[in-house]
Amino acid sequence: MSAGGGWRPSASLRALRARAELLAAIRAFFAERGVLEVDCPALGAAGAPDAWIEPFRVRTPHGPRFLHTSPELAMKRLLAAGSGDIYFLGHVYRAGEWGRRHNPEFTLLEWYRLGWDHHRLMEEVAALVAALFPPAAEHPPEKLTYETAFRRSLGIDPWTAGAGELARVAGRRGLTGGADWDRAAWLDLLFAEIVARDFPADRLTLVHDFPPEQAALARLREGPRPRAERFELFWGPMELANGFHELTDAVEQRARFEGERTRRRAAGLPEVPPDARFLAALEAGLPDCAGVALGVDRLLMEILGADQIGAVLPFDWSRA
């Protein structure tokens, strides 16, 4: 991440060739399966009000715009308009996300399958990664629920454990945080730093059925213990993809957006106006579908054994 090195790229020529091959192989995979590539606009008039994903704001002669943090809302409008199965492969932007495994501008692969649920889509994600990254083809993926993953690593129930209990468990594992942190903060930190580190190093792990607070845009299965039909894909501790059995209920969607906006206000984050065109598309009718987004740079890091994201980008954030 150093500013030294002047004009030269942060990736080697070998990495740049591997990148070009990976993009071509992804397009071939979807062409063969009859999934249509769609090229969504990067600058939209509204954003997705995710509590913890910060869009870049851009001043334009025609008013403020947002660089998209994912193509999700535009793609769902296409699905509502009758596009059929679609994928997007391109750059997205998230302000402030800069580290060993994060670059504020990165390449996302996102796709939607009509009539599928998250379990069927999990199989396709695993098949895609196995086709692109041979070590992932050697063993079948490990598939477990969020609850099982937490119980196995930490011996706690992530549905009921309070902030105090989570802080104690974290302390025993050498993680210290703030005294005022809530349950959500502890669950995020424990999941990333302990639970995911316990995933097997030699195969893919699929975690599914998340707590309702982490439903994002996933359907909720009601019951005594409501579960969000959401999944994440990991290689070892590296998060590669996140998917949903998509929420199609416009009323519920509007309420979720409001929930995220409330969280943003509570955290002192700037307002992101809800996307009225997306909500209108949902009201017109989003077909039943499952969708997933995969971090292409992270997958390339694993393919090349790179330990930081700059090694797979022509010019990382420090040189762009």
Next chain:
Amino acid sequence: MASYSTNEFRSGLRVMLDGEPYVIVENEFVKPGKGQAFNRVKLKNLKTGRVIDRTFKSGESVEAADVVDVELQYLYTDGAFWHFMDPESFEQYAASEAAMGEAAQWLKGEERCQVTLYNGEPLTVSAPNFVELKIVETDPGVRGDTASGGTKPAKLETGAVVKVPLFVEEGEVIRVDTRTGAYVSRVK
């Protein structure tokens, strides 16, 4: 007082935590895709040298520590304090025994030293990497034995004791690497 947001964290940054000055040794950004972002940070206490781990929520701020590195000239010791002077401003500083640490044994006067000031007081002092000091006490050398590689202790004019080759004599000036305490060469 200035403060730093986690977005500005990088190794070498000096910050205040629990009323003590620390330097950031390592900073890792952690964020589950849909979840909150954190900075996992390793920090070294500038007073005790102890390294601790802390996790911050990204976007939090911490107070900057009033810590600066300056080059000062060593003047003298009165036994309790070691006195230094800024060669530009002639301002004087007194370093405690704790701040001097290992550096005290290499200084005889006039050396330029790197001094870390915390709230204007010396917090740590580093001796120059190489010093040239006279041997005031060592056993006589063994005649003819210049190649055996054997060593003997030698006491220097500052009181430091270093290992020197057998052929080095009392009264000679030698060059020493203060980072390792190792003899480098004789000085003619």
